[in-house]
Amino acid sequence: MTWRLSVEHVTTYSYSGDVLASYNEARITPTRDQGQFVLDHRVHVTPHVPIFQYVDYWGTEVCSFDVTAPHRRLVITGRSLVETASAHPIPDSGLAWDTLRAESTRDAFYEFLTSSAFVRCDDARVVRAAAELAAGDPTVAVRRVGEWTREQLTYEPGATDVSTTASGALDLGRGVCQDFVHVAIAVLRTCGIPARYASGYLHPDEDAGIGDSVTGQSHAWLEAWLGWWYPVDPTSGAPVDARHVLVARGRDYGDVTPLKGVFHGPPDPSVDVRVAIERVA
C-alpha cells in the first residue's frame, strides 16, 4: 500500500552579524526511483536567489545556490508531494554467499563493501560481530545484523552529534538513527554484503489519518544488496514502507548531508530545523 505524503522541510540559519557571502548545496529532494513517485517538489530560499539543480555521483538531486548580498538569516524550504513505495517483504532466501563473494560483485560494489569516512570496517567489535552474524543465508544475516545493532545501541538523542562515527557510537552505546545505520553498515560490509546509507523523512504515525499535519523527522536507514537494493531500518527494526520518503543515498552521512556550504561571516550560527509531514492520500 502506498501513501501520498506532503512534506515540508524548513531549515533556518540565524547569524549574529552580517554574512557577506554564502555558497550552499541542499540535498532535500525526494528521489524518483525505488518505486517512489515525486508528484511535485520545490525548493525555495530566502533571501530569494536562483537555484541550480543537478544530480550527484550517488544519484541524489542537489540544489545549489549562492547568496552574495549581506544577510543575517538564511531560510531553505523544501516542499514535496510524494507517492511512497510500499514495503518489500524480506524474502526467506535469495542470494548465495558465493555470488556475493565473487570478484565481479565485489568489484562492482567496492565502495559499499569498504570503510568510509564514518564507517570503519576494521573496528575489532565490528569484525567480531561480522564473524558471528554471517552464518546462514545472507538475508538471515541482514536481519541478525539489525537485531545486533539494536542490542549495542540505545536510542537517545543528544548523546552523539552529526560528526559521530560508527566506532564512536559503539563507544557510547547510544545514538540516533544516523548512528544505528553507520554501525549496521559497518557490520554488513564486513560480512561481505554491500550496504549503503539512505536518508529521507519518516512519518511517525503508522495509523495516520488523512489531513493531519504532524511533526515528522529527518530519518536514516540503510539498503543492503541481495541481488537488489533492499531497504532496512536498523533503528526500529520495522519494515521500510510507505511512511519512509527516500531523499539521498551514499556511503555514509558525509555523502547525503542535507545542507552543506561555506559562508563568510560570524561563525556558529544557530540552526532551526522543522519537518512537517501530512498524509494527503
Place this chain on the structure above:
Amino acid sequence: MRVVGDLLDGYRIGTGWDEMLEPSHQPRTHYRMLFEQIQTLSRADFDERCGMRDRVFSDRGVTFAFSGEEERPFPLDLVPRIISAAEWEIVERGVGQRVLALERFLADVYGAGEIMRDRVVPRRLVVTSKHFHRAVAGVEPAGGVRVHVAGIDLVRDGNGRLCVLEDNVRTPSGISYVVENRRAMTHVFPELFASHRVRPVSDYPSQLLEALCAATPAGVSEPTVVVLTPGVHNAAYFEHSFLAGQMGVELVEGRDLVCRDNRVFMRTTAGDEQVDVVYRRVDDEYLDPLHFRGDSMLGCVGLVNAARAGNVAIANFVGNGVADDKAIYPYVPAMIDYYLGERPVLDNVETYDLDDTDVRAWALDHVDRLVWKPVDGSGGQGLVIGPQAADAQLAKLATAVDANPRAWIAQSPVALSTAPTYVDGAMGPRHLDLRPFALHDGERVWVVPGGLTRVALPEGSLVVNSSQGGGSKDTWVLARLIDDAVVVDEEDVADPAPPLLTRQPPDPGPSPGHQAAQQQQ
C-alpha cells in the same frame, strides 16, 4: 674541423644506451655534427659559455625554488639533447595516442563507467584513487576537453626504445624552462644553431592560448582567459607568470575571482568582468572550498558548479588525477585498445599492480630488484630503487607495502639512457628522461617539438626530477630532410621579410669640432 679541445676525450659510455655515442664510440648520425663541433672548444671556451648562460638567466629572472631552498637560476646543461626527425614522428604519434586514450578514460569514469563495467579496469582502483573526485561526476566540460595540457614522461630502455614512464595530466609544469632554455642556447651557442635545423618551440604559448580558446563554453566568441596561480610563493610561479605574459592574459590569484550565480568574475578596477576560461595551476584539493578543502585560500568558491553549469571552462579539468594515478598507469595500454582499437605506439615500463595478492607476493620476493614508487609521490619523493637501497630501507618498504598495497607500485628498473653532460669541468655521461608537452584542443593533439629533458646530475643517479636537484638540457628535434633539402612544417615557416628601404644615418647634431675651430680664430 680542427679538434682543439679535449672535452670529449675522457667520455666513456657503459653498457647502457648513450644518446650521442654508439657502442663503438662513434657518434650516432644525428649527433655527428654536434660531436665534431664540441671538439673545437677548449674547456676554457666552454666555461666562458657557461658564464654567459648564467648571466642570461639571471637577467631574465629564470629561477626555480628547489624543495626547501631559495630560488636559484634553473640549471641548464649546455650540451643539447638531439632527437632525429624520424624518431620524433613516433613520439608525436605515441603521445597523441596516449592523450586521446586518457581523455576517453576520464570521460568514461566520470560518466557511464563502461570500462569498469566491462572489467577492463578494476573499479576498485578508480574509486580508491585519491584524485577520483565525485564532485565532477556527470559534468560535461566545456568543449568536451579535460586534458588541455599533458606532460608524458618518456625514458629509453637498455635497447634504446623510448617508452612511457609516467603520465601527467593534472598540472604538468616545465614548459617555460623549455622556452627559456632554447632562448639561452641561441645566445650562448649561435654557431650550433647555424649548423643544425632545429624545430622551434617558441610558439607554445600561442598554441596554448588557441587550445584554451577552443575549449570555451558555447556561444562565447572572444573568451576571457585567465591563468590562476597560487601566488608568488609557489615554486613554479615563474612559469605561471611567463605563460600569462606570453599569452597576453591576466594572471590572477584566487582572491581576484568571485562566483555569482554559477558564473566566474574577476575583480577589476572597472567592476567585475566575466571569465570564460580558467587555466588553473592550483591543485584540485585547493580549487573550490565548497567541494574540496574548506580551508583553502587559493581557490574560488563555486568554481566547480560554474563549470557544471557550462559557464566556465577549467583547464586542465577537475579530477584528471585518476588518469595519472600510478596504479592506473599499468592499464593505459588496455585503454588504448578499448577506446581507440589500436596497439600502443609507445610501450609502458613493466609495472605491477600490488593490490593483487599473488603479484604483491612475487614483487616482495624480488624487493631488491624492482623500483618502488608511492602512488601519491611527486617529484621523485619516496622513490626506492631496489638494487641501490639498503636492507633496512627495503624492510621498511615491505612493511609499508603490506600495510597499504594500494599506495604503491613496483616497476622493473629501466636503465635510463645517458648523454654527455658538463659537470665539474668535464664531460661525463648522465642519465636523462624526456617530458614532451602536448596540447589538446578537442580536435587534435599538438606536441611541442622538443620538450624538457631532465638530467640527473650526480654520476650514476637515476633521479632526474628538478625538485630533487636535477638539471636540464635543451632538446632539439631536427627538421625532416628529404633528398638533402630541409622539409619544414608549414607552421614553422615565417613569411619572407619585406625588402629593406635604404635609410639615412641618424642626425648627428651640431659638430663639436666646428665650434672649436671658431674659438681658435
Place this chain on the structure above:
Amino acid sequence: MLARIAESLYWIGRYTERAESTARILDVYSHSVLEDRRGEEESACVRLLDALGAGDAAATIGTEVDALIAFVVDDPRYPGSIAHSLEAAWVNARGAREAISSEMWESINTTHATLTARRGGSAFARHSLLGWARDRAAIVAGLADASMSHDDGWRFIVLGRTLERVDMTVRLLSTRLGDAWGTDGWVAMLRSCAAYEAYLRTYRRGVIGTRAVEFLLLDRLFPRSAFHALSAAESVLYDLDPGPGRRGTASEARRLVGRACAELEFVRADELEASLPTQLGRLEQAGTEAHIAIADRFFHASTAIRWSA
C-alpha cells in the same frame, strides 16, 4: 585591470616616492647640520621626526645625526623608513610583475637585493646609502615613465606618486610652523624638495620665507609643488574614470583632489603665510580622504577570504 594589480601599482608609486623624498630630506638635513652646527639641532631633529610621523621616537634617538639617520634609514620600529618603503615597493612589484616592464622590475629587484646586502652598515655607509636610495628610486620612477605605456597601470603609479608628494610637502612645511626662520633654514627646506635651483631660476632673488612657501605650495610648473602634484593627480583620476560615475561615489576622489587644487589655485599669495596652518591642514585632510576614496572606488577588498563551514 585587476583591482589587486592596480592597488599594487598605486603603492609602488607611493613607496618609491616616499623612499626618494625621505632619503633626500635626510641627506639635506644631515649635511646642513654638519656644515653649520649652531645648536639648533635638537629642535630641528625633533621637528623633523615629528614631520615624518616618528615624533614618539625622538626621546630615544637623541639628537646625534648618526642616530637619526640610522633610525630613518632602517629602524624596524619606524614604518616610514627608507628600507621599509623600498622593501614594500619590491613586494608589490613581485605580485604585479606582468604589469610593469621587465626593466622596471629588474631595477626594483636589484635595488632590493643591494639594500638587503647594505643594511646595518657603518655610519659612513648609511650616509652614502641616502644618496644611493634617492637615485635608485628616481631610476625606478623614470623607468615607469619611459618603459610603460601611459595606460591605466601607469596612471595608478602616478596617482600614488603625486599623492605621496603632496603628503611629503605638507609634512616638510609643517616643520616651519610657528617659527621665524633664517635664510639657511629655507634653503635647506627647498633643497629637501630638490627645489632650490628651480626656485632661484623662478624668483631670481634671494630666498625669503614667504616666497618659498608660495613656491612649494602654488607653483604651477615645479613637480613637487602641492598644486602641481594635485593637478597631476586630478588629471590622472579623470583619465581613469572619465564618466559621471557609476555608483554615485565614482568621482569622489576626483572631487576631493579637484577641490583641494582649486582652493590652492585661488588663494591670495599674501594671505598664504598667515593662513599656512589652515592650508596645510586642508591639504592633509584632502590627501587622506582622497586615498580612502581611491581605495573604495578602484581596489575593493581583494584579500583572500577564510570560509566558515
